[in-house]
Every structure is written in C-alpha cells, then in structure tokens.
Amino acid sequence: MSYAQTQTPEDTQTQQALDGMAIRPSSTDAAITEFDDPHWVYVNRSIVVRHHAALPADRKELLLWIPGTRSPRTPEPAPGRVVRSASNEFCKVAATLGYHVIALSYPNSLSASSCNKDADPEAFEKFRLAIIQGGTSEHITVSRTNSIENRLIKLLQQLVQKRGREDWGQFLTAEGGIAWEKIAVAGQSQGGGHSALIGIHHQVARVLSFGAPRDYSVALQAPAAWYLKESATPKERFYAFNHEQDRQGSTPAQLLENLRALKLDAFGPPVLVENSKPPYAKSHILMTNHPGTKVDSLTAHATMLSPKNKALFEPAWRYMLE
Incomplete structure (x- = not known):
C-alpha cells in the first residue's frame, strides 16, 4: 500500500503546516510594534510528528531563513492580506527533507551596502x-x-506552547537561549550575509547564502574584515549560490573575492549549476547565468529562489540542504 493510500484526516493539518503558517511577530511579543510582516513557519507533520517510514527522517534541525532587504511595497497589500516570502518554495522543499523551518520577519529596511x-x-x-x-x-x-x-526566541516559545507535538523546544537551550548547534541558517541578499556572520560567531548546522555574501568595502578595496575571522562553524558547512550578472551590493568579481576570503574556494572552483549535476564536483560555490541572456541585476539577484525556476534549481537547493 502506498503512502498516499494511507493518509488520514490529520493529513489536512499536515498539508497546511507544510504550505506555511503565518504568525505576526507582535503576537509572540507585545513589545514588538514594528516590522510586523508575518513570520512563516513550515513543518511536515508526517515526518516530525508521525515519523512516517516512507518519508525522510526528522532531521531534528531548524532551518532559519533570513530574508533580504525589504523595499517598500507599491502598492501596500490590502488590510488583512499576508504576502508569502519569496523563499516559499525553498522553505517547503526544506520541510519535505525533514527540517523544521522558520522564515523570520525582522528589521530589514536598510541594506548592509550602506557600509x-x-x-x-x-x-x-x-x-x-x-x-x-x-x-x-x-x-x-x-x-x-x-x-x-529575540524575535526567533519569542516565536519558538509560542510554537512550544501552541504546537507542542512538533517539538520546537529542542531549538531552545535550558536557559531559554537559541540552541545554535541545531540550526541551519540560510538567507538571501542581506539575509545571506547575516547567515554567514551568524555562522562565524556561532557553531551552526550549516550556512546557506543566496545572492550573498556581498560585504565589500569600496573605501578599503577589500572584503569585509569579518570574513577573515576564525569561524565557530567549520567552513565545510558553508555554501553560496549566486548569479553571474548580479551586481547588487558588489560586483561579481568582488563577490568572488569575498568567497575566497571565506575560504570556500578550498572545496573547489565555482560551478555553473545549469551545466552540471549534483554533487556539483563537491563545490561550495554554486553559480548560475540563467536564462543565458542578459538580465538586469535585480532580476539576477532573485533568480536562484524564484518559484518559476524551482524545477531548474531544486537539485541545487537539495544539495545545499542535505
């Protein structure tokens, strides 16, 4: 009998959780009164609650997705309407691989390129x-x-209270802090840079940067100093996925300087994913030039996570996640 033939009424709740649940930051902490776009939470309950043998095992790891800089929306969404993260498809793939997943809302109106x-x-x-x-x-x-x-801690505390069977408490320490060693940090653009810096400061399960990291000092003509610091997370857990025509925050050449400063070239040269297959020569520097014609920088910047490109890039996502 196939898994599809054994589904129960609980599968409706499972599908809703896998498709993403919106939770306002202000509902987790009354002191949060700004940047109240919803967090998105994804979990495959058939994996983490029911432990279905036909599905991947529960990884017992949280994928923390940190989005990029949020430009003001024009027009703003209608009152009461929530807008899904651009990472929605990526986060769903992570949940199907056994991760608990949170796409976090945070103060991100100012780009790190201001530095x-x-x-x-x-x-x-x-x-x-x-x-x-x-x-x-x-x-x-x-x-x-x-x-x-704080936003992550308060969200996890609420999930522990309201969705106890999903075991969100494993990502908090006994003292109420963040259990970083059980967290894979990932993000796009500004969020990809935050993820890499968190990996430098804390030992995490892995670091995935999309359209990042792009901290390059024009004043000093050098990559940011923090790339060269001793890393709490082993460098073999870092991965980056970028577009060859992306110039947001740095030139393509400066981006490669950043990645060399992080020593990701120790695992091999950049690999163009559309011309290769997993495991991409075990490279930790993945690149794309999709669709193979000239595109503007903003389009290139978003290409690796665009839902319309899921079929092309899902193998690369899985390689980075697994």
Whole structure:
C-alpha cells in the first residue's frame, strides 16, 4: 500500500503546516510594534510528528531563513492580506527533507551596502550584529526586542506552547537561549550575509547564502574584515549560490573575492549549476547565468529562489540542504 493510500484526516493539518503558517511577530511579543510582516513557519507533520517510514527522517534541525532587504511595497497589500516570502518554495522543499523551518520577519529596511564606503574595516560586522543581537552601529540602531535573536526566541516559545507535538523546544537551550548547534541558517541578499556572520560567531548546522555574501568595502578595496575571522562553524558547512550578472551590493568579481576570503574556494572552483549535476564536483560555490541572456541585476539577484525556476534549481537547493 502506498503512502498516499494511507493518509488520514490529520493529513489536512499536515498539508497546511507544510504550505506555511503565518504568525505576526507582535503576537509572540507585545513589545514588538514594528516590522510586523508575518513570520512563516513550515513543518511536515508526517515526518516530525508521525515519523512516517516512507518519508525522510526528522532531521531534528531548524532551518532559519533570513530574508533580504525589504523595499517598500507599491502598492501596500490590502488590510488583512499576508504576502508569502519569496523563499516559499525553498522553505517547503526544506520541510519535505525533514527540517523544521522558520522564515523570520525582522528589521530589514536598510541594506548592509550602506557600509561599503566606510573606512572602518569592522563597519559591516557592527551593522549586522546590531540587527542580529540588538545594538547600535554608525548606520542603524535596533532594540534587543526587535533583534533577530529575540524575535526567533519569542516565536519558538509560542510554537512550544501552541504546537507542542512538533517539538520546537529542542531549538531552545535550558536557559531559554537559541540552541545554535541545531540550526541551519540560510538567507538571501542581506539575509545571506547575516547567515554567514551568524555562522562565524556561532557553531551552526550549516550556512546557506543566496545572492550573498556581498560585504565589500569600496573605501578599503577589500572584503569585509569579518570574513577573515576564525569561524565557530567549520567552513565545510558553508555554501553560496549566486548569479553571474548580479551586481547588487558588489560586483561579481568582488563577490568572488569575498568567497575566497571565506575560504570556500578550498572545496573547489565555482560551478555553473545549469551545466552540471549534483554533487556539483563537491563545490561550495554554486553559480548560475540563467536564462543565458542578459538580465538586469535585480532580476539576477532573485533568480536562484524564484518559484518559476524551482524545477531548474531544486537539485541545487537539495544539495545545499542535505
């Protein structure tokens, strides 16, 4: 008998959880009053609750997705309407592989590229840490309440209370902090940079950067200083996926300098995914030039996660996730 033939009424709830559940940050912490676009939560209950033998095993890992810079929407969505993250298809794939998945909403109206003319070699790191942990840099101030860390903790606490069978508590420490070693951090653009920096500061399960990392100092003509710091996460757990025509925040040549500074070239040269197959010569620097003709930089920047490109890029997503 096939898995499809053994489905139960609970499968409706499972499908809803896999398709994504929207949770407003303000519902997890009354002190959060801004940047209240919803978090998105994905979980395959047939894997993490029912442990169905025909499906992948529960990884007992959280994929934390950190989106890129949010430009003001024109027009704004209608009142009460929620807009899915551009990473929706990627997050669903991760959930089918046995991850718990959270796409986090956080203060992301200002791009890290605002630091690229600073003479301070630590400018990019200070900017990102202000957003990740809460704090102040020359360009931005973020309260601890609105930080990535607090928003994640408060969301996990709510999920523990309301969705106890899914075991979200495993991603919190006994002291109520974040159990980073059980978390794979991933993100696009600004979020991809945050993910890489988190991997430098904390030992995490893996780091996946899409359209990133792009912290390159024009003032110093060098990659950001934080790329060269000793990494808490082994570098073999870092992966990057970029477009050859993407110039958002840095030139393609500067991006490659960044990746070399991170020492990802130790695992092989960049591989063009449309001309290769998994495991992509075991490279940790994946590239694309899809659709093979000239495209504008913003289009290139979003190409690797566009839902219309899922069939082409899902093998690369799985390679990075598995």
